[in-house]
Structure formats: C-alpha cells, structure tokens
Amino acid sequence: MPTVLIVEDERAIREGLVRAIGRAGNEVLAAGTVADARAALASAVVDCVLLDIRLPDGDGLELLSEVRAAYPRMPVIMATAYGDSERAIAAMRAGAFEYLTKPFDFDALLATVARAVRASAATREPQKPTAHEEPVPALIGASARMLDVWKAIGRAAASDAPVLITGESGTGKELVARAVHEHGARKGEPFVAVNLAALPATLIESELFGHEKGSFTGANARREGRFELAGQGTIFLDEIGDLDLPLQTKLLRVLQESTFERVGSGTPIETHARVIAATSKPVDPRMPGATLREDLYYRLGVIRIEVPPLRERRSDIPLLVEGYLRRRAGGPKERRAVNEAAMKKLGAHDWPGNVRELMHVVERACVMSRAAVLDAEDFELGSATPRPSTSSEPDSLDMRAAVEALERDYVHRALRRAQGNRAEAARLLGIARPQLYAKMKQLGIEPDGD
DSSP: OEEEEEOOSHHHHHHHHHHHHTTOEEEEEEEHHHHHHHHHHHHSSSEEEEEEEEEEEEEEHHHHHHHHHHOTTTOOOEEEOOOHHHHHHHHHHOOOEEEEEOOOHHHHHHHHHHHHHHHHHHHHOOOOOOOOOOOOOOOOOOOOOHHHHHHHHHHHHTTTSSSEEEOOTTTHHHHHHHHHTTTTTTSOOOEEEEGGGSOOOGHHHHHHHHHHHHTSSTTSSBBHHHHHHTTTTTTEEETTTOHHHHHHHHHHHHHHEEEEETTTTTOOOEEEEEEEEEEESSOTTTTTTOOOOOHHHHTTTTEEEEOOOOOOOOOGGGHHHHHHHHHHHHSSOOOOOEEEHHHHHHHHOOOTTTHHHHHHHHHHHHHHHOSSSOOGGGGOOOSSSSSSSSSEEEEEEHHHHHHHHHHHHHHHHHHHHHTTTTHHHHHTTTTTTHHHHHHHHHTTTTOOOO
C-alpha cells in the first residue's frame, strides 16, 4: 500500500485530507509542522508528499528543496490557499510534481495523488534542487488559466530545451519568455529579444547571424548577430510565424547542430544560446494556415506554453488594473482607484488587444481624468464587432461593396490601435504584412493616413 505524507498546519483540513486519501487506498501519515514532516520522512518510507506552502515553523518551498535533494524520486504536490504566481513558478521550477490551490477539488486531488504514487514507483533519476528564487516580471492574475502558465514557466525554467510560446497579440508572451529566462540557470546571462515581424525580410538573416565586411551593399564592417550577442544566455524570437521558409531551414540547422555562419562567411560559429520563440499565428502543422515547417515546429516546441487571451481570464482584470495603477503611482497618496461601475464595464469588454489594450485604456483614463476614483465614463472602449444597422433594410444589397466597407473599417481601426505600425496592425487583423499592404492598396488607404 502506498504511503502518503500530508503536511498541513490547519487541523480540520489535515483531518479531511487524511480521511479522503486514506479511503482511496493509501496509508496516510500527517504532520502539522516542518519539524514533524522531517521526522516522518526520517522514520518511514514515503511514496508521495502533499505539502502546504505556509507552515508555522518554516516555508514549504524550503522543505520542498530539502525533500528533492534527499529523496529525488519522491513526488511532492504543493498546496496553497494563495494564488501567488511567484511561488507557483518557484515550486514547479524546484521540481514539484504538481501545484494545487485551496479549496481542493477532491476528485482532482485524488487523481493527482494517484499519478504521483505511480510516478514514484517509475522514476529513479535524481533531480538537482534549485538555489533561490527571484520575483517574476509583471505577470498578474489568480485565475486557473494563469496558474497553468506559471506552472509551465516553472517546468520550462528547470529545463534547457527550446520553448514555443503561443497566444494572441498583446497577451504578454515576451513577459513569459523573460520569466523562463529569469527563473532558469541562465539568469545571469543576456536575454536578447528579436521581433521578427518588425524587421525587413532582407535583413533578418544578418540580424540573427551577423555578417562579414563587404558581404552586401552597406556592410562596411563585420557585425555580430543576435545569436552571438546572446552568448550563453537566451535568444527570444518573437513572431516566429513571420519567418520565411529559407530562414526557417537555417534556424532548424542552428537548433540541430548548434552552429551557424555569418552572412558572407562559410566558417561555422558555435552557439550555446537557449532559443525561446513566440507567435500569434497558427503554427501547428495540424491546423489550417500553419506558417512553420513541421520539423521546425516540433524542434521548437519541445516545451509549449499557451498564454490565454484576456477574455478567457476576466477574473484577472481587477488585479491587472490595480497592479498597473500601483506601478504607475509615485506613492500611495498618488494611487488612483477604479469604482465598481468602471470595473464592471472593463470586465464586460472582449479585449481583442488583450492585456496590452487594457493597459492602454487604463493609461488613457489616467491621463484624461483628474479624478482620484475613475468612473465608467473615464474608460473609452472600442467595439469588438461592427454595430448592426438600426434600419430595417440596408440601403444596398451589394455584398461586394458591403464586404469592402467592412474591410476598410477594420483596417482603419487596426492602424489606429497600432498607432500606425503596420506590422502590429497586421497582427491585430490576423494576416501577414504583405496581405495588409495589398489590402491597403486595394482599398485606397494611404500608408501614412489611417
């Protein structure tokens, strides 16, 4: 019979867990403190630990590191009543088997314990515990979707494999990439970000791999590329879905062989940089319109992290707004607040531009209003979908003209939202830059006139 150790300081919760896990066919040991847990581990063979993070005589994360060092094959399930992103990432990075939040869903809890017990019997390889944790950048939220992201960041940080981050524009994919870097072994090394969508296609190869003097017109000196600048650190390739096929082939070679050549040179240069890529486009080869080679997709996506759109985690909106206002204020006396009516308005919006759009809307409200407490009227929200006509019959039934008018309206709105940045506007519209340029020409939209 498997033995499960429950480390929980609240007596009622501890006794409930003992009953539930015991009825599921396990022998159960219980401890209310770090000291009691250490004694139980020293006196019995334990197959799985269910460990609370906050304990009266110590930190559950510190005990987790002790357990992982002393009993490397033992799965540890972390539990907490607090939706704390930093602790979730730290726990998963330090090798926790799973991270659960209270109140428990007992069916899910028992299923997790069963998986952990099976893993305990199958796993024998020790894992090195991590040393210390640092605060994660501004990834804010307490929703279940964000908890999944934090756990994925922790797992990715404990590895050195390539990472592919997917999600709509404005969801915070670069923040996720930076969090993986900052919580990993390469933390003290460079983090080099490259926005591939913002670079002309003719310059991307030179930007990534560098060039030799005289290799093309304007190459007046040898130049190191981003892979060289990243050194032993991390290179973040944003909007990898915009990379054309010849360069995808070259990037695949870099991932496979850890070497590249500067433009104009045939001498291989070794790279030790970790690659993290992100995209807002469909890249899974099983999906229609996928933009990545299948072999590159699987090579990049050893670890995949999906960042949810804001409309799928609306409960995080108050936390995001409060966090932004707190960072924006010079001190507690300068901090603004948002009333209930305004928060309800923000929570009802679909946020096609996601967190980036929310931050712009809050910033505009702070600039335009002097009120200490912002009201619903202070927040100007765009319409996610075109408004239907109020008349009973349209003036014209010309479908082509109607579609053209709708397209023109969407292009104008995307350009306004992107402040004239056509690469960003194309991402908002879900099309490639060349498609946007062709559409602007077709609709008679001037490049600088939105």
